[in-house]
Amino acid sequence: MTLPDQSPDGLQETFRRIIRLIPEGRVATYGQIAALANRPRNARQVGYALARLNGHDVPWHRVVNVRGSISERGLDPLESMERQRFLLQEEGVVFDRRGRIDLDRFGWRP
Template identity: 50%
Template sequence: MDPFCAAVRSLIASIPTGTVATYGQIARLAGKPRGARQVSWVLHSQSGKYKLPWQRVIGVKGRISLPLHRGFFEQRRLLRQEGIDVDNRGSVDLKKFRWPGPGETLPAKKKGTGRAGP
């Protein structure tokens, strides 16, 4: 098994309820800065098998990436069910719901403050 997949599963499983993360962020933390698409692949491939909270992973713009004819509505419903505010277009306010929140501890990985620099 690829360590990348394991890292992705672990990271996604560690996303707290009520928060969301982006594909690129997960990919970066998993060690593949350009592996955002592969994160999505791990999700739609193994989410059901490993019971992962796939709904907490969205695009970098805070927008649900699923096409309307796929699980878009289901993801929107699940996120709202967790208390995350999602508008009808599938947009989430990353400033409020992004994981890790400002000042929260990251699973041991560099990446300074991650926020507004000096």
């Protein structure tokens, strides 16, 4: 699957559009989102776009790092990590004992 090179609304909007395609109960990695946007080295920009969502309706909790774990962020990393984990568990995503998701089982394969 390959998506628009870039939306006229900007790279951040391109990332948001792709993230909205992730189905419930599945997760995608930052690098995967970047690659789908034809920007294979822009994984950090995906994180940056998520940090600046500002009320955009995007299932941000379905984006995790390449190791299948939740990345730290914000002023209160623990609180936000717990919230993301809770939202994913509600969708049926399973975390192992060390807080990691099996990407073979729950990774999005577009």
